[in-house]
Amino acid sequence: MYKLTLTYFDFPGGRGEPARLAMTLAGIEFEDFRFPFADFNKIKEQTPLKQVPTLTVDGRQVTQNNAINRFVGKMAGLYPENDYQALLCDEIMDGIEAVTDKIVQTFGLSAEKQKLAREALVDGPLTQYLKWTQERLVEQGGEYFIESRMTIADLKVFVWIRSLNSGHLDHVPRTLVADIAPKLNEHMQRVAQTSAIAEYYSS
Amino acid sequence: MYKLTLTYFDFPGGRGEPARLAMTLAGIEFEDFRFPFADFNKIKEQTPLKQVPTLTVDGRQVTQNNAINRFVGKMAGLYPENDYQALLCDEIMDGIEAVTDKIVQTFGLSAEKQKLAREALVDGPLTQYLKWTQERLVEQGGEYFIESRMTIADLKVFVWIRSLNSGHLDHVPRTLVADIAPKLNEHMQRVAQTSAIAEYYSS
Numbered sequence: 001m002y003k004l005t006l007t008y009f010d011f012p013g014g015r016g017e018p019a020r021l022a023m024t025l026a027g028i029e030f031e032d033f034r035f036p037f038a039d040f041n042k043i044k045e046q047t048p049l050k051q052v053p054t055l056t057v058d059g060r061q062v063t064q065n066n067a068i069n070r071f072v073g074k075m076a077g078l079y080p081e082n083d084y085q086a087l088l089c090d091e092i093m094d095g096i097e098a099v100t101d102k103i104v105q106t107f108g109l110s111a112e113k114q115k116l117a118r119e120a121l122v123d124g125p126l127t128q129y130l131k132w133t134q135e136r137l138v139e140q141g142g143e144y145f146i147e148s149r150m151t152i153a154d155l156k157v158f159v160w161i162r163s164l165n166s167g168h169l170d171h172v173p174r175t176l177v178a179d180i181a182p183k184l185n186e187h188m189q190r191v192a193q194t195s196a197i198a199e200y201y202s203s
Numbered sequence: 204m205y206k207l208t209l210t211y212f213d214f215p216g217g218r219g220e221p222a223r224l225a226m227t228l229a230g231i232e233f234e235d236f237r238f239p240f241a242d243f244n245k246i247k248e249q250t251p252l253k254q255v256p257t258l259t260v261d262g263r264q265v266t267q268n269n270a271i272n273r274f275v276g277k278m279a280g281l282y283p284e285n286d287y288q289a290l291l292c293d294e295i296m297d298g299i300e301a302v303t304d305k306i307v308q309t310f311g312l313s314a315e316k317q318k319l320a321r322e323a324l325v326d327g328p329l330t331q332y333l334k335w336t337q338e339r340l341v342e343q344g345g346e347y348f349i350e351s352r353m354t355i356a357d358l359k360v361f362v363w364i365r366s367l368n369s370g371h372l373d374h375v376p377r378t379l380v381a382d383i384a385p386k387l388n389e390h391m392q393r394v395a396q397t398s399a400i401a402e403y404y405s406s
Binding site for chain 1: 278
């Protein structure tokens with residue numbers, strides 16, 4: 001087994017959370033190195049691209065969150081063996097990453113610009129990607145995204161939907177998911193009720 | 204075998220080119236559906252996320268270029284079997300995608316804003332990612348990115364470096380790669396001289 005350290009912000013969401021969840025679900029031992037937002041300027045200087053999350057694998061610090069998700073997903077038995085199913089799993093993960101990136105780009109904006117940018121996201125890409133993601137879920141039977149079982153794609157979507165529902169994103173209505181893609185809320189509940197995940201968030 | 208159609212702009216670069224190259228290298232039969240830039244507004248309405256490239260696999264149109272690259276990479280024997288090597292391959296592909304996305308975001312800007320944005324990219328992310336990519340190459344022996352052999356990661360980097368060298372990106376000096384990461388130009392030549400790739404571009 002590898003010696004693993006996941007480096008990410010100390011909050012239960014964002015780009016580092018799916019990998020934490022996958023390793024937790026599978027009981028994979030790893031150092032969960034969490035740091036407060038205030039330390040980011042210091043921490044990022046110790047990373048290859050001034051970004052987190054990183055996964056350090058036997059001393060080698062690796063960047064790119066979906067690359068990390070895929071790697072830990074395989075270790076955790078949460079990634080399809082079949083190449084076509086793996087393609088569909090990757091499509092979901094990269095789709096969510098693309099729309100997440102659009103939100104992240106609004107973080108540094110002034111209040112007025114952020115409001116305009118977020119409203120444009122809500123009307124445009126967020127609605128579009130929510131509909132697309134829900135269609136993909138329905139196409140696969142409505143319970144899970146791939147192979148009717150939990151995979152890393154479900155964890156990626158779960159973290160995204162929780163974030164949209166949280167009310168922490170100003171100008172993104174907490175009812176957006178319920179209004180646009182209610183089946184993604186049902187999916188979010190399904191994942192949340194998985195015993196290892198329920199236990200993780202209650203502890 | 205799957206019935207495959209790759210849908211992308213009719214030019215020898217961009218997000219669709221690595222998959223074309225991988226399938227060409229491996230002799231995988233596919234419909235290479237190319238359309239002129241002027242048709243994009245029409246074509247995008249026929250895609251799931253109003254984006255290209257898409258890969259249609261037995262009638263199912265799949266989005267997300269690195270998901271597609273990975274899938275055709277596996278079919279083409281251009282993707283690592285080993286999970287840790289696959290992680291390193293994915294890291295390169297997603298890193299190049301991240302910096303490509305920053306360039307794509309400057310396409311729609313006014314002339315003045317584009318100049319400022321491109322100059323900031325050259326001084327910031329482009330230089331940073333070029334250095335990082337070169338370090339990754341050197342770390343792996345300097346010839347190829349993974350396993351000392353051609354993989355889909357090499358094709359992704361190859362297309363990016365060709366684009367930066369082309370002079371088609373206003374305000375990105377054609378000498379940037381030579382100045383910052385000359386070993387990536389040597390790598391680009393190495394890939395270009397692969398016989399199937401040399402033949403593809405000469406035909």
